Amino acid sequence: MTLEDDNTYMSLAMEEARSAMARNEVPIGALLVHKETGQIAAVSGNNTIRNSDPTAHAEINVIREVCRATGSQRIPDYHLYVTLEPCTMCAAAIAFARIPKLVFAGSDEKGGGVLHGAKFFDQPTCHHKIDIQHGIQNQEAAQILKDFFKSKRKT
């Protein structure tokens, strides 16, 4: 993927984040793309409230969708784009799904589990090797979160 591709995919994930915010969900968006063809396989925002499902984070939603579509619990041919650093639950799900590359925008000191908290992929018990890139469109990611928490304070 080129940097232009990365930006295109992340912009689509940002749209999902904004859609999630519009339905009062935590505004995070994710996208899975086939690593060879560049074809987008799934996009989703958080749906924990809509689905009454604490595991329905954007990342897990797209992982479930592509796994179901491919008939496998492992999807090593797909790259994941997320608008915010995944939490520990999602990091572990990414490892179970054998996703080889993760690109995320903003980092998350409080809830993140990749660069922060449990630092899941750095644990000696994690044997999944993953290419991680972050920082792309991080200002846009920060703005979305800022807008979300501002709207929360008003209600």
Added chain:
Amino acid sequence: MTLEDDNTYMSLAMEEARSAMARNEVPIGALLVHKETGQIAAVSGNNTIRNSDPTAHAEINVIREVCRATGSQRIPDYHLYVTLEPCTMCAAAIAFARIPKLVFAGSDEKGGGVLHGAKFFDQPTCHHKIDIQHGIQNQEAAQILKDFFKSKRKT
């Protein structure tokens, strides 16, 4: 709950673990029970292969079922029984679901995320307080895993 209750619930979770093994899934079973009434709300084994879903661990299956049934992503009125130490993904899901008590049988040095690995609940970024008990029926739990890996070596 009395120790007798704990044993009853764990035995039912063990049955789920054996059922999971019979369909070639990793043999782990889980059960959610209402903390006041003692009524069993959901039981499940691992279904990652059957559902083509890497997140379909026994714990997440019962959490999703009870959340859907109660219409909430938080289920603080339910206690969780699991035959093996939850992995990091499940530990995080337990925290998101606000489950106040976790009872598990065997511990899991390689895949566990509670006593081992990421030690999720011990992270300073985890603000969910949980009562954890373990060791009940741990010999039965160890035997099930032993039987499973023995059957795997034969195939």
